[in-house]
Amino acid sequence: MVQAQGTEVSARTAEIVERLAGLEGPLLPILHEVQADFGYLPQESLTVIAHALNLSRAEVHGVASFYHDFRKAPAGRHVLKLCRAEACQSMGSDAVAERIKRLLGIDFHQTTLDGAVTLEPVYCLGLCACAPSAMLDGEVIGRLDAAKADEIVAEVRA
Template sequence: MPDETLHLPLIHRVLEREKDTPGALLPILHAVQESLGYVPEVALPEIAHALNLSLAEVRGVVSFYHDFHTTPPARHTLRLCRAESCQSMGAEGLAAQLREQLELDDHGTSADGRISLRPVYCLGACACSPALELDGQLHARLTPERVRALVDGCLEDGSC
């Protein structure tokens, strides 16, 4: 893992710009994550101090909202739809297949940092269920074979 203290100058710039904004915690967290791809551990005490909050309050907000990440993002992100339409068309079986193939649980990232698995609750592709999004690209009417091929492509040569 990289030395997170290298991020302190950026974090301090964000804090200086946003700390006096009413309700500043969420805009600060979003700005840090947008810049770095995640909210590093080193940012939490800095944010707490700047906003006169406890470290527990800042951690609580970061852990409550599923869109905040506390580790660097994976090279590839796979988001499998788990909404009703996709569920009725086999998404749970695909989820089990992905967990086994990637040796991850839902919300997991591979040890090598190449791929993350994230369940989502609607990609807006209900008419062509089941669907997943891989690095922002929608893939629909999935079969177990197509899912395996997509993931294999990411794992073998790093491109999807």
């Protein structure tokens, strides 16, 4: 997604807020919709949302920063999430994570310079029986090992 500019962001955000403001507890649905539209939560959007819902910017920022799925910047074309929970760690996820970070040349919460992939840690994908696990663009991958890590990196680099 292309990073949007000022008035366009405000206008598109206002449309989303207007459409969803009538929901009970509208803040989270609005934040999700804004991120779906822009690929991240632009600062301008948070201001529009706060004003429209009669909340402080700090309250909106607090909610947006509390949940790890909300982004402050656009993600790469691919999003790779690696499980960091105990079951995956006990099955070797640390070594796999280090391999993937080295192959991509980035750390968690970073995007490759070419914009191909964003690497994110998650704390349980619900695949404990198939540990270690990952999620690539919404598709879960179980029994992650060095060979699968190499395949994933090759896929996102293609």
